[in-house]
Amino acid sequence: MACASARQSTMFDRAHDAIVAARSRIDGRVLRTPLQPSPRLSAIAGVPVHLKLENRQTTGAFKLRGATNAILSLDAASRRRGVVTASTGNHGRALAHAAKAQGMRAVVCMSALVPTNKVEAIRALGAEVHIVGRSQDDAQAEVARLVERDGLAEVPPFDDLAVVAGQGTIGLEIVEDLPDVETVVIPLSGGGLAAGIAVAVKAARPQARIVGVSMARGAAMYESIKAGRPVAVEEVESLADSLGGGIGLDNRVTFELCRDLLTDTVLLSEDEIATGIRHAFTVEDEVVEGAGAVGIGALLAGKIRSKGPTALILSGRNIDPQAHARIVGGAGA
Numbered sequence: 001m002a003c004a005s006a007r008q009s010t011m012f013d014r015a016h017d018a019i020v021a022a023r024s025r026i027d028g029r030v031l032r033t034p035l036q037p038s039p040r041l042s043a044i045a046g047v048p049v050h051l052k053l054e055n056r057q058t059t060g061a062f063k064l065r066g067a068t069n070a071i072l073s074l075d076a077a078s079r080r081r082g083v084v085t086a087s088t089g090n091h092g093r094a095l096a097h098a099a100k101a102q103g104m105r106a107v108v109c110m111s112a113l114v115p116t117n118k119v120e121a122i123r124a125l126g127a128e129v130h131i132v133g134r135s136q137d138d139a140q141a142e143v144a145r146l147v148e149r150d151g152l153a154e155v156p157p158f159d160d161l162a163v164v165a166g167q168g169t170i171g172l173e174i175v176e177d178l179p180d181v182e183t184v185v186i187p188l189s190g191g192g193l194a195a196g197i198a199v200a201v202k203a204a205r206p207q208a209r210i211v212g213v214s215m216a217r218g219a220a221m222y223e224s225i226k227a228g229r230p231v232a233v234e235e236v237e238s239l240a241d242s243l244g245g246g247i248g249l250d251n252r253v254t255f256e257l258c259r260d261l262l263t264d265t266v267l268l269s270e271d272e273i274a275t276g277i278r279h280a281f282t283v284e285d286e287v288v289e290g291a292g293a294v295g296i297g298a299l300l301a302g303k304i305r306s307k308g309p310t311a312l313i314l315s316g317r318n319i320d321p322q323a324h325a326r327i328v329g330g331a332g333a
C-alpha cells in the first residue's frame with residue numbers, strides 16, 4: 001500500500017507494519033470510537049467535517065490504545081514483572097488501566113507536587129503510586145531505579161514504536177469510515193498521536209493533508225521541526241495541559257515522522273482553545289479537555305483551510321469539571 005515517495009522512510013514502513021499488527025492486538029480491549037459528522041462545523045468550513053470521538057475512549061483519552069498495545073507487545077517474563085511510567089496525566093491513567101486489565105503490576109512515579117486528586121485517580125485505576133522528590137526529574141529517576149531494581153518495563157508516553165502504533169489505529173478507523181478524507185487535524189504534543197495517524201492515513205491516501213495543532217505557548221514539536229532537531233521549550237501553563245512538555249532531546253521515533261509527514265502545524269491562543277471547548281459542549285454535546293478541543297478551535301479561528309472531507313480528532317475529555325463549567329459558561333482563558 002505504501003507507495004514509494006521521498007516522504008516515506010524505513011521508519012514509515014516499520015510504523016505502518018506496527019499499526020496493522022496493533023489493530024488486531026488491541027481489538028476488543030479499546031473502543032472503536034465513532035466518527036461523527038458535524039453539520040455546524042461543515043457549514044462553517046464549507047466541506048464535510050467529522051469528529052473522531054476519542055474523548056469517549058475508555059479512561060477518557062486515546063492514550064489507552066498506545067498503552068494497551070505496548071503492554072501486549074511485551075514478552076511473558078516482562079509482563080510478569082510489570083510496567084512503570086512517570087506520567088500522571090492521560091498516559092499514566094491509560095497505563096494503569098491497561099495493566100490492570102491484564103492483571104499486571106503498574107507503578108506510576110510522581111513528585112510530591114502532584115495534586116492529591118491526580119494521585120487518587122491513578123490509585124483508583126489500580127496502579128501503585130511512588131511519590132519521590134519535588135520535580136518531574138526526580139520522578140523519572142525513580143522510574144530508572146525501578147527498571148533496574150525490579151526489572152519493570154518503562155512505557156513512554158509517545159516516543160516508542162508500540163505506543164505510536166497503538167495511536168495509529170485511529171488513522172485506520174478514519175480511512176475506513178471516511179475513505180475520501182482530505183485533511184486530518186490532530187492535537188500535537190510529543191507527536192505519538194500525530195505520527196501514528198499520519199502513517200496510517202498516508203499509507204492509504206498519500207495525498208491527504210495532516211495538520212498538527214499545538215498551543216502557542218511551549219509548542220515543542222513545532223519549534224523542533226523549525227530548528228531541524230529536537231529542542232527544549234519552556235513549559236507554560238495552558239488550557240491544553242495535556243499538550244505540555246518536550247519531545248525529548250534524544251527523540252527516536254516521533255520527531256522524524258512528524259517532520260516528514262505533517263503538512264502544517266497550527267498554533268492556538270488560549271482564547272481559541274477555550275472557544276473550542278465551548279463549541280464542543282454547547283453545539284456538539286461533547287465534553288472535551290483543552291488538548292482535545294484544539295482542532296475545533298483551529299477550524300473556528302479560520303486556521304484550517306481544507307478542500308475536502310475533514311476529520312478532527314477530539315483526543316480527550318479529562319478536564320477539571322469546575323474549569324469546564326467556567327469555560328462553557330462564557331469565561332475565556
Ligand SMILES: *Cc1c(COP(=O)(O)O)cnc(C)c1O
Binds near residue numbers: 091
Ligand atoms: C497526550 C495527549 C495529546 C498529545 O499526544 P502526543 O502523542 O503527545 O502528541 C493530545 N490530547 C490529549 C487529550 C492527550 O492526552
